[in-house]
Amino acid sequence: MKSTAYKKVERMTPAMRTIHWINAISMIVAVATGLYIAAPYYQTLIAEPAVDKYVMAWNRWGHFIVAIIFDVTSIVVAYLYFFSRFEKPYKKVLPTGKNIKEFFAVLINLLTLNRSKSFDSSHSDSFNTVYFTIFHLLLAWMLFTGLQLYVHGLESGLSSIGSWWPAMLHLVTDWTIPVSAWMVGSGPVPSIMDVRISHHITMWLIVVWVVFHIYYQVWRTIFWQEGDIAIAFGGSKFVKEDKEA
Amino acid sequence: MGTDKQEAVKSLFTAQSAKVDTNRGDTYYEKLYDQCRARLDALKKLAPINNRRDFRTVIEEEGLERRDFLKWASATTAMLMLPASFTPLVAEAAMVMNRVPVVWIELQDCAGNSEALLRSDGPKIDEIILDIISLEFHETLMAPSGHQAEKQLEEAIEHFKGKYLLFVEGSIPRGLNGAFGTIGAKAETFIDHLTRLSKDAAAVVAVGSCATFGGIPAAAPNPTDAVGVMDVVKGKPIINIPACPANPSNMVGVLLHYVLTGQVPELDSLLRPKFAFGYRIHDNCERRAHFDAGEYVEEWGDEGAKNNFCLYKVGCKGPMTFNNCSIIRYNEGVNWPVGVGRGCIGCSEPDFWDKYAYERPMANANIKAPTGGVEKTVDEFGLGLLTAAGVGIAIHAAASAVAGKKESEREEA
Numbered sequence: 001m002k003s004t005a006y007k008k009v010e011r012m013t014p015a016m017r018t019i020h021w022i023n024a025i026s027m028i029v030a031v032a033t034g035l036y037i038a039a040p041y042y043q044t045l046i047a048e049p050a051v052d053k054y055v056m057a058w059n060r061w062g063h064f065i066v067a068i069i070f071d072v073t074s075i076v077v078a079y080l081y082f083f084s085r086f087e088k089p090y091k092k093v094l095p096t097g098k099n100i101k102e103f104f105a106v107l108i109n110l111l112t113l114n115r116s117k118s119f120d121s122s123h124s125d126s127f128n129t130v131y132f133t134i135f136h137l138l139l140a141w142m143l144f145t146g147l148q149l150y151v152h153g154l155e156s157g158l159s160s161i162g163s164w165w166p167a168m169l170h171l172v173t174d175w176t177i178p179v180s181a182w183m184v185g186s187g188p189v190p191s192i193m194d195v196r197i198s199h200h201i202t203m204w205l206i207v208v209w210v211v212f213h214i215y216y217q218v219w220r221t222i223f224w225q226e227g228d229i230a231i232a233f234g235g236s237k238f239v240k241e242d243k244e245a
Numbered sequence: 246m247g248t249d250k251q252e253a254v255k256s257l258f259t260a261q262s263a264k265v266d267t268n269r270g271d272t273y274y275e276k277l278y279d280q281c282r283a284r285l286d287a288l289k290k291l292a293p294i295n296n297r298r299d300f301r302t303v304i305e306e307e308g309l310e311r312r313d314f315l316k317w318a319s320a321t322t323a324m325l326m327l328p329a330s331f332t333p334l335v336a337e338a339a340m341v342m343n344r345v346p347v348v349w350i351e352l353q354d355c356a357g358n359s360e361a362l363l364r365s366d367g368p369k370i371d372e373i374i375l376d377i378i379s380l381e382f383h384e385t386l387m388a389p390s391g392h393q394a395e396k397q398l399e400e401a402i403e404h405f406k407g408k409y410l411l412f413v414e415g416s417i418p419r420g421l422n423g424a425f426g427t428i429g430a431k432a433e434t435f436i437d438h439l440t441r442l443s444k445d446a447a448a449v450v451a452v453g454s455c456a457t458f459g460g461i462p463a464a465a466p467n468p469t470d471a472v473g474v475m476d477v478v479k480g481k482p483i484i485n486i487p488a489c490p491a492n493p494s495n496m497v498g499v500l501l502h503y504v505l506t507g508q509v510p511e512l513d514s515l516l517r518p519k520f521a522f523g524y525r526i527h528d529n530c531e532r533r534a535h536f537d538a539g540e541y542v543e544e545w546g547d548e549g550a551k552n553n554f555c556l557y558k559v560g561c562k563g564p565m566t567f568n569n570c571s572i573i574r575y576n577e578g579v580n581w582p583v584g585v586g587r588g589c590i591g592c593s594e595p596d597f598w599d600k601y602a603y604e605r606p607m608a609n610a611n612i613k614a615p616t617g618g619v620e621k622t623v624d625e626f627g628l629g630l631l632t633a634a635g636v637g638i639a640i641h642a643a644a645s646a647v648a649g650k651k652e653s654e655r656e657e658a
């Protein structure tokens with residue numbers, strides 16, 4: 001076994017890593033509180049005075065707090081997709097010949113259990129970028145459907161920050177009603193329950209997404225031996241000197 | 246996507262919130278007051294249609310006192326979101342209700358809305374008004390039948406051309422060219438019947454969930470391809486009063502509003518009057534404190550039920566339902582579904598039979614797959630997906646362990 005020199009490549013800036021872990025924690029909170037909101041699964045018949053056991057209210061509060069965090073990080077991530085001075089992810093999802101070729105090369109690498117590896121793994125590759133894009137689309141859908149569910153509680157058209165807020169939410173999220181109805185399958189008239197069903201199902205899609213995401217990063221770390229898992233923590237991975245393009 | 250669907254989508258984008266401006270300033274209300282005054286005076290000059298009974302006589306016969314009537318008038322004024330100074334006008338409007346022609350037709354329905362306003366024990370003011378309105382035609386209630394009834398209908402729509410209100414109860418089956426529902430000796434389909442009668446109506450009022458959104462006949466798999474009035478009638482003012490059955494108070498509210506102002510009340514994006522459907526059940530529910538506290542009825546008759554806990558876990562859909570039953574209740578405010586201890590089944594929302602009325606939280610209810618196939622709960626579906634992903638990953642991991650090549654091994658090979 002000949003010894004090889006490894007070179008460090010930076011992959012995630014501190015800002016990107018911060019967003020990554022905020023997202024990860026928010027996601028756990030969103031799923032735990034969301035499932036409680038859907039079907040309260042603990043503490044129902046415990047006799048306690050109201051202040052201590054504002055249980056549903058706290059769960060909803062937690063859900064909305066992470067929702068706001070998601071709102072903000074999503075806007076930042078969307079901005080970075082196009083204007084990042086570091087790596088502009090949108091360049092990797094455009095269906096250019098080069099990207100399509102790379103996408104399938106990475107897929108084949110995964111399917112052949114790393115027996116074939118014919119692409120440059122130092123940079124963020126097309127496959128992973130597409131995969132992340134799917135995540136951001138799912139998250140965006142959660143945001144729009146979630147805000148639609150939220151505006152149902154503002155039926156007076158008033159809010160503590162002014163009537164522009166519910167009006168804007170209607171304008172920005174009412175389209176999720178017919179779209180959800182189309183996805184869920186509805187009767188003659190779309191209903192707001194379709195939005196809720198879709199919000200819930202999309203949660204499961206995101207959970208599945210997360211499971212594969214974690215597996216794949218661990219798998220890459222083990223088989224590629226380039227320290228990919230460290231990207232999310234230290235911001236960089238290591239590639240062989242001769243490989244770095 | 247047809248143009249109607251496009252219209253529906255467009256209106257969703259521009260949906261107004263439920264908010265009704267209850268204070269539009271003195272000038273607005275002064276003008277409205279004068280308009281109403283003039284309209285009532287004009288109506289008063291007309292004789293009651295077809296010897297309809299006098300409101301005052303009926304009230305007396307039913308043993309109701311003037312005080313009851315005045316109480317009702319001020320409550321109704323508030324329900325219609327008008328200033329208190331309109332109360333005398335509302336009272337007057339009630340008395341001239343027998344001058345406004347109404348044609349009531351029944352299509353694919355169970356007559357439940359008609360029942361709701363007939364079967365109350367001891368009619369209250371709302372029911373009396375519905376009793377004395379000039380119902381020119383109502384298949385279920387009128388004495389004539391067959392050709393005689395048809396003749397009466399033709400005469401009514403000819404005589405009151407452009408003036409009558411068309412109340413519709415029941416959905417409209419479109420399948421088999423409408424052959425699922427026909428009416429009269431000439432077997433006119435419900436679609437043709439409705440289209441023809443709505444042509445000369447001043448406005449069309451769809452009463453109950455079937456006439457508004459298709460209701461139970463439109464539930465999956467909707468064998469008759471049933472739809473509501475707004476999917477059939479075009480180019481007419483339409484007012485939807487959903488719920489199963491529609492609350493008589495809301496029917497009266499719409500009628501009164503029309504008699505008083507000559508206008509359709511302010512509507513939401515589903516064409517429901519905001520004065521009635523601008524409230525969410527959940528936000529005006531007496532059990533809401535228990536919801537926030539996380540105190541739920543787990544099963545019928547348990548300790549929680551005895552303590553009036555929230556009905557969310559036994560399927561209450563109050564959080565997703567807009568209607569005013571938690572405020573005005575039924576039978577002159579005696580009680581309402583959640584008050585008697587069973588959850589709201591969302592009867593005033595589109596698709597309520599499939600999407601709301603299963604008496605379990607949505608997450609635990611069987612929902613059809615988009616393909617229309619197997620029924621699974623949302624969580625079963627999600628866990629199924631997760632299991633499939635888990636199995637796939639396990640296979641890949643095992644295969645990688647056995648046959649995969651790590652980078653170092655690949656180099657050596």
Ligand code: HEM
Pocket residue numbers: 027030031033034035037038039060063064066067068070071139142143144145146147149150196199200203206564607608
């Ligand atoms: C991406 C992460 C999210 C996940 C995993 C998630 C998950 C869930 C789940 C499972 C439910 C229960 C639905 C049901 O009744 O079956 C729910 C409800 C809800 N979610 Fe989310 N959600 C997320 C993001 C959001 C966002 C961004 C908002 C925006 C405000 C939001 C607002 C809501 C609202 C308003 C409800 C209904 C709660 C109620 O009416 O009390 N969610 N969520």
Ligand code: SF4
Pocket residue numbers: 526527528530531532533534536554555556557561562563564583588589
């Ligand atoms: S009983 Fe229904 S409407 Fe009332 S608080 Fe509970 S969930 Fe809401």
Ligand code: SF4
Pocket residue numbers: 488489526566567568570571581582583588589590591592593
């Ligand atoms: S509580 Fe719900 S289901 Fe019952 S009448 Fe009111 S809207 Fe309909």
